[in-house]
Amino acid sequence: MTQLDLTEQPEAEASKLGRKRDHTRDPEILDAALEVLAETGYDGMTIDMVAARAKAGKATMYRRWPSKSELVLDAVACMKSADIDFDRLPDTGTLRGDLIAMIKPPSIKDAETKLKIMAGLISMLTRNPELADAANAAMVEPRATVNRIFFKRAIERGEISPDCDVETLSLVTPSMAAYRVLILRKPVDRAFLISLIDGVLMPAVGIVAAARTR
Amino acid sequence: MTQLDLTEQPEAEASKLGRKRDHTRDPEILDAALEVLAETGYDGMTIDMVAARAKAGKATMYRRWPSKSELVLDAVACMKSADIDFDRLPDTGTLRGDLIAMIKPPSIKDAETKLKIMAGLISMLTRNPELADAANAAMVEPRATVNRIFFKRAIERGEISPDCDVETLSLVTPSMAAYRVLILRKPVDRAFLISLIDGVLMPAVGIVAAARTR
DNA sequence: ACTATACGGTACTGAGGAGTTTCGGATCTG
DNA sequence: CAGATCCGAAACTCCTCAGTACCGTATAGT
Numbered sequence A, B: 001m002t003q004l005d006l007t008e009q010p011e012a013e014a015s016k017l018g019r020k021r022d023h024t025r026d027p028e029i030l031d032a033a034l035e036v037l038a039e040t041g042y043d044g045m046t047i048d049m050v051a052a053r054a055k056a057g058k059a060t061m062y063r064r065w066p067s068k069s070e071l072v073l074d075a076v077a078c079m080k081s082a083d084i085d086f087d088r089l090p091d092t093g094t095l096r097g098d099l100i101a102m103i104k105p106p107s108i109k110d111a112e113t114k115l116k117i118m119a120g121l122i123s124m125l126t127r128n129p130e131l132a133d134a135a136n137a138a139m140v141e142p143r144a145t146v147n148r149i150f151f152k153r154a155i156e157r158g159e160i161s162p163d164c165d166v167e168t169l170s171l172v173t174p175s176m177a178a179y180r181v182l183i184l185r186k187p188v189d190r191a192f193l194i195s196l197i198d199g200v201l202m203p204a205v206g207i208v209a210a211a212r213t214r
Numbered sequence C: 001a002c003t004a005t006a007c008g009g010t011a012c013t014g015a016g017g018a019g020t021t022t023c024g025g026a027t028c029t030g
Numbered sequence D: 001c002a003g004a005t006c007c008g009a010a011a012c013t014c015c016t017c018a019g020t021a022c023c024g025t026a027t028a029g030t
Helices: A002-008 A026-044 A047-053 A058-064 A068-078 A095-101 A105-125 A129-156 A166-182 A190-204 B002-008 B026-044 B047-053 B058-064 B068-078 B095-101 B105-125 B129-156 B166-182 B190-204
Strands: none
Touching: A026 A047, A026 A058, A026 A068, A026 A105, A026 B026, A026 B105, A047 A058, A047 A068, A068 A105, A068 A129, A095 A129, A095 A190, A105 A129, A105 A166, A105 B026, A105 B105, A129 A166, A166 A190, A166 B166, A166 B190, A190 B166, A190 B190, B026 B047, B026 B058, B026 B068, B026 B105, B047 B058, B047 B068, B068 B105, B068 B129, B095 B129, B095 B190, B105 B129, B105 B166, B129 B166, B166 B190
């Protein structure tokens, strides 16, 4: 939220007594926090690491956030899905085309970064529901939403049956990518995602291989 | 390995000088470690917690394992899949029957426990490849293996096409169950697993709903 | 009974990290 | 320039926890 307040409007009222707080360095600090989080995990992360990376003083951190957990919560909540633009989703005319169109190097990279952050947070999610909700909204929900849109479109245009379990199918790619990175510790590359689409989703939805061979 | 040495043979040679080490409490301690691990995660777990839970002294812990990380590694490596008996896998004659037969309350419970342990380990896996391998062998590989067996059987008996991507399909259930528990933090119940089988796996493999409606 | 060993308990050491305080310098206001 | 505010740096407190040392006791072998 902080990150947005800054970019949207240049500090509403700077009057009153003296001058209003800038907090102009918030975005850099939150980004630094996310980086450290991805590299070391929640428990491995220290306030000093984040401060050093953002070239900020430790005191500055505590002037702005009351505790480490609040800082992390804010960092996760402010994290913007830089990769998904809901106003400009691909629309290729076929379900497979739409799904494949989402596979782009920057998108894969972004997803991997988010999964690394997620890895560092997972053990906390149990004990911190607020953080769990923020992580869900910032990292997992957007992906599933895109898939849901694609599947619903395909149903509307009659490409696939309306009986398809859209909810479950939308979670296949996110789930299996997460499992592969977090647990199997293998990279999620284009080939893997395509094998998911052609080996699971397309067959599951009744589109046979022959129909998509050009 | 320790756990097994004990049950298999009553201390091979107890001669030499004095008497051989008992380490008879190892299993209790390792079990306690797994419990604490599931409850608090790797970083939250302390040696004192484990010792207290196993009613052991802290010194005993360090007489047996040189460090916390070695203890955890041993605990994970010794963890036995209490739920899967590879000599007595269900064989119902149909793929769907086999998959459904694996859904049993104790099996679900065991899987949930393992996922909780996994949640506490994930952030460590990156920094400790040895632990990652042990966790993989003990918790994820067995599940996938069972599914692979079922799919291969189904291919052999001609129930499904040999072109099916067995490898990927075998990972659908483990992946999506893990995602649901670890990230979505929702319970994995019978209904969810069945929706996976009937909403993803069966369709993906070309078995239509009509064919299984009794 | 005597001795050795393993164990449980407790006290200790040392390192590291959360959170606090202080201070000196930079920057803006007038 | 004078006054106020913010910030980076560093020193400091307090606490937790990994790992160690020691001791009293239970037990098993001789």
